[in-house]
Amino acid sequence: MLLKIGELASRTGLTIRTLHHYDKIGLLTPSARSEAGYRLYDRADIKRLHRIQALRRLDLSLAEVADVINGENADLQSVIEQQITSLQQQIAQSMGLHDRLQELSTLLKANQEPNLEYWLSTLEMMSVIGKYFSRDEITHMRAQEQDHQGILDGAMRPLIETARALIDQQVPPSDARAMAMSREWIATMGRLMPDAHLLNKFSQMHRNEPSLQSLSGVDDEMLDYITLSSIEVRYAIYRKHLSEEELQYFRASFFRNANAWTQVFSDLRQKMAQGLPPEHPDSQAILVRWRVLFMEAWGQHLPTVIKVRAIHEKEPELGMGGGLTPALLRYAREGMVILDANNTQSKNKNTRKK
Incomplete structure (x- = not known):
């Protein structure tokens, strides 16, 4: 059975132009030609065309269809x-x-009587949030929206005004007023976003989106100021137990790695929530990052590191913000013991090989 191109088009619902294009790109070339030069399609050609149509219904490109049918590259x-x-x-x-x-x-x-600027701002905010949070996370946050609005109106907006005034007055982050503001800021953000993983996403979103900074009034300068003043809060606590020499690396390291610390805490909390034990390879990989940050903060000086571990037992306020809860600290310490044991075994094996 041989069909002319018009007959094939009629039977398959395709246009003659489409069949010409298939021929041109080598996707479906007729097996025969009439004496007058007309394209003639045999049974094998028709079978191939049906396969092409079936794959096109999967919304594949013509190149992908050709690869599948010809068994090439895909x-x-x-x-x-x-x-x-x-x-x-x-x-x-x-x-x-x-x-x-x-x-x-x-x-x-x-x-x-909707205000156009308000609606456009709302739409922009919703669009930005959709880039960083999953649909389930957005649904969860919306369920808390009424409570959040009260916190925003009652606590967060006054804090933003206070922070802006301190910055405009060039009050240093180490000033008692700035440190009190940062304590309250961190506590309020913890109430707004008790889930450290969501809080970390929210912080990243705020850092990356100028439009969101414009809407909220919280820009990079303010975020840096709050970070610096929260570091001063911790510095004041450490200074009760450590010398200035032991503290010399702390400020610069913690400011440089503030986001990295938050990410480490967030990632490790997720592993805990998944029920993974501290010795699990995924948890151990995160703890390696934790150790690198920790050692850098204290100048790679092991005696200071040992002191700091003991200080954390006495000073729970050092865990403020960032998601460093007592439960997470216990989990991390259990994992560090295993990490140390594995490192010791590895060193011993290398020594024996030598």
């Missing part, structure tokens, strides 16, 4: 997995848009 399983991933991303984007529209609709219904 297999159907991997291509399908890629398509699933793409569809999941599209679904997530659609659900995010649905959520934004739903929330805006609710807000519009509650306000008979």
